[in-house]
Structure formats: C-alpha cells, structure tokens
Amino acid sequence: MRFKKLDLNLLVALDTLLTEQSITKGADKLNMSPSALSNSLSRLRDYFEDDLLTQIGRRMVITPLGENLKVSVRNALNNIESTILVQPSFEPQTTDRIFSIFCSDYTQTVLVPHALEIVGKQKSTARFQLLAQVANNPHEQLEQGKADLLIIPSDFMSTEHPCDILYEEEFVCVVWKHGKIALGELTAEKYAAAGHVLMRPEATKKDFFGTSFAQKYGIKRHVIATTFSFASLPALVIGSENIATIHARLATKMAKVWPLKILPLPFDIPPMKQCVQWHQYRNNDEGLIWLRNTLKEAAINMDIE
Template identity: 30%
Template sequence: MHTIHGKKFDLNLLLAFDALLRERNVSRAAEHLGLTQSAMSHALRRLREFYEDPLFVRIGDAMKPTPFAEEMGDSVLEIVSAVQHKLLAQASFDPMTSTRVFSLCMTDMGELVFLPRLIAELQKVAPHCRIRTSQLPSEHIVNSLERGDTDLAIGSHYIQNPNLFQQELFVHSFCTIISRAYPADELSLEEFLGMKHVSVVLSDSSSRYDQFIDELGHRREIYLTTPHFITVPMILEKNPSLIATVPSELGQTFLRYNAIKVIKTPINSPSLHLRQYWHPRYHHDPGNIWLRQLVKHLFDQYMS
C-alpha cells in the first residue's frame, strides 16, 4: 500500500472500498452499506485522495478497479472480515431496525416457489431489510459465499465442498408436466420415453435435473435444454408433443397458471434434497444466523 505520510485515515473507508469492490457500482455499494449515493461518492473521493490513485474507473455502467485497487482487494477483505466476524462476533442483530440487504443465490424455481413466502415474512419481522437474488453456476457459488457476495445459497445444488456449512430444508420428489391440451392424464413408460423432453440444466458444468432417467438406462429424445424452469410451462402449453419432469413442488406451483397438468412420472424417481449453504467465515455473523433460522422456520412451516 502507499506510504501514509502522516495522513489520517478513517477505517470506515475500508467498508466503502470493500462494497465498491464487490458491487462495481456506486449506487449498489451505497445500498449495501445503507448510505446515500452522495455519501458513497464522497467516500470514494476521500479514498482516491488518500491513495493518490483513481481506484475505480467507470467503464459503461460498471466501476472497474485499477490494478492497485485489485492488489489491495485481498488485504481489505481480510481486514473487513476480521472486524465483522471477530471483533463484532458478539454484536446483536435487530431485525426490526436493520437496513441490511440479504443476498441469496437461488434458481428461478426457488424464486417462484419460496421467495414470495420469504418476502412476506421479512416485511413483517424485518421491515427495513431488503433482498437481492442471483443465479450462479455451481462452480462459482463457493467463491461468492466466501467473499460475502452471497449470504446463503438455497436449492438442490450439487455443491461438493466439505468446507461449507449446509442444512437440509426438506426433501421432495419429481413429477411430470405436460400441456393441458394433451388428451391423456397418464402415460405408460413407453409413451413417456417416446415423447420429446424438455430438460433443465443450470450451467455447462451442471447435470440435468432429470438426469436420473438417463442414469436408469432409459433412452429418450432431449428436444430442448434450458437453464430456466420458469419458461417450461409456457413452452409446453403451446407444444403438446413436449414433456418435462420437474421437482414436485414446482409442478404444483405451475398448476396455478392453468397452462399445464401434472401427471405421475412412470419411473421411480429419487428424492431431491433442498439445502441452504453458507461459508464458515459467516457462521457466527448475527445477521446470517438470524437469516438461516428464518429460512429453516419457513420451510418447516411449508412442509407441516
């Protein structure tokens, strides 16, 4: 880092630097810290003056860190993490007064099935908190949790990392969905395998959600692969020759839109385990603890 030369430094500026490095956007960084945009701009100006470096340069809509800022990044993350999770480990979290923005990684399935319940509960018990969601490939989730960009990852992710904490929320099965225009309400195995299938794959490195069909040795035609659950019922509605096998809770949610009907999958499907994941760095963070407990409570209620 640059020599201080007797300059006075406000350690709060490290929080501003950390937020800017994460968000790459002045407005979102201000939102993350609960500051006004002008206050965040003022903090950035003070940082630039102190280090005699632009630190962040606007490119399009993003603020790209300079080489010096990137070099500082790991040191700042280490300092901020130490302050938040060692010195402030005993700090309390008051959901009624907190303005924290909780970041959740979940699929569009999670957003459709669970997010409305979480929002409704948060508005009652943490009225000033807000939520930001993201979808990430499985291979990027661990890094996002470690950096604090994501508070919790919720879903049926196949995250093979022994360093992450995880908690099972509930177990569900699969169902098959088909256009309401399809003339039958059940399918034989032969009919099922003879249809064209729509299959969801979240990223290039992920398995198909309905991979168990192939693993059991059944041959079928995958007509469409998509990373989005939410588009499937609209596609099936207009294409009665297509079929999809999805998590059962999602199938029940789709029924409300009257575009598809749910039928029994003519194959014994395995259980799908829904979990929440978090990083050890944030295991003792009061806000993260509170959020984990709230999520678990809502899922317990959902299944009861």
C-alpha cells in the same frame, strides 16, 4: 496500518482486483478513481514481487501467485468482517442490512414468498437481493463475498462450509392436459419416446435432473428445447406432446393457472434435498442466524394450505 511491511488497506484493493480482473470495474466497485487503484496495484506488485495481474489483449489475467492469494485474501477479509465488523447484536426491526441470496427461480417461486411474508409480519427492515443461479461453483459466491447464503440442492454443496437441510422435494412430469400424452399412464417407454424441455444453467450446461438422475438410471431424453428458467418449463409444454420434469411443488403451483396435467415419473428416484449454506467464518453472524431460521419457518409454511 501495516503488518510485516504490508499496508493492510491494500488487501481490499487486492481482493477486488483479483475478483473483477479489471482496474476500471474494481475502481467503480471501490468508489475510487482508476488511477488510484492502479497505484495500489503497483504497490502490491512491489510488495509481492509479482505482477499479480497481467494485461493480455484487452483483458487482465491473474498470475499463478495471484490465484494462490485469491482465496486466502477473501477468507482473511471474511474473517475480519465476521469477527470485528459485524455488529454483535441484530435487531430485525431496525436493521439496515441487505442480504444477498444465491438461488434459482424455482426457489424464488416456492420458498422465498413465504420467507418475505414472515419478514413482513415481523415488521423487519431487512432487505434482500436475490442472485441468479449462474455460477459453476456456487461456493465461490460465499468465498468472494458476493452472497450471504446459498439455497441449492445438497449435490452442489461445498464440504468446506456449514449447511442445513431446509426441505425435501420430489420430481414429477407436467404435460399439456389436452394432448395425447396426457391420456393413460406415462410409462418409461412413453417418457423416453417423448420430446423434453429442460432447464440448463448457463454456467454448467447441464440440467439438474440429467446430472443427478438421468445418467445414473440410464435414462436418455430427446431434448426439444432448453431454458435458463425452471418456472418457464410448464409453459413450454402447452400445445405440444412434450414433457417437462420439474419439482412437485412448482408443478402444483403452475397447474393451478395453466392447462397442465401432473403425472408421476415412470421410475423411482430419491427426493432432492434443498439446503441453505453459509461461509464457515459466519457461523456466529446473528443476522444470518435470523435469516436461516426465517427460511426454515418458510419451508414449513410452504405446505400449509
């Protein structure tokens, strides 16, 4: 089908090429031969009168026009998918959909198990792909069609897409319960003097606590070790005099199985608002509405013993 002399079938090829920036990877994703995708690129170049992707060394780089087209093409395909291709009704017990959810290992530890429990009780046939928290701009996962939902703190939400608050989370400190640091009150002076282990996402190189609170409150920490995982932080303080500042619900879970002591922060900070976000064009997607409601129910069940 053509629209203003453009073969609309080429939009999918263009979207994939601009996302993967590789003919080989793009062809594999589209289940077609590299030569066929290369031919599609040639036709796109003729239509737009631009290279769109240029070879520099061993990699392909998007041209300025290609960058301008990237979001527009992805939005167009999202709109087509949400208004035309998505089935008008969604049945959890018969669906074959696979939902991709961008979330941290903290979320996978405290929230997702409750969601899967609800899904199991409903005898739903839906499946889930939990995506690692590695993107610098999480909303791009929605816009590029890589994720159906984001579950992230409100500070990292995009203003371009709708979202709901799932729950609020406090922060606490965990230390080795047999260490000297576990004795007595944890003062601001003891906190500042101690060694700290913290989680730093690879994409941002900044930890959430440091980005959101430490700079704002003028708190400096002596960092001993960093990791890519929230769930590993409690283990990294065992046998040492170090501190991990983590989510209260995660600390409670880990303290049940490891020799940890939970201590309140020696200063007041507002709770983190954990949110779910979806693409603006998928407001009426019944499958995502079901999943969002499932997550809201799971958030309530987290605190029920």
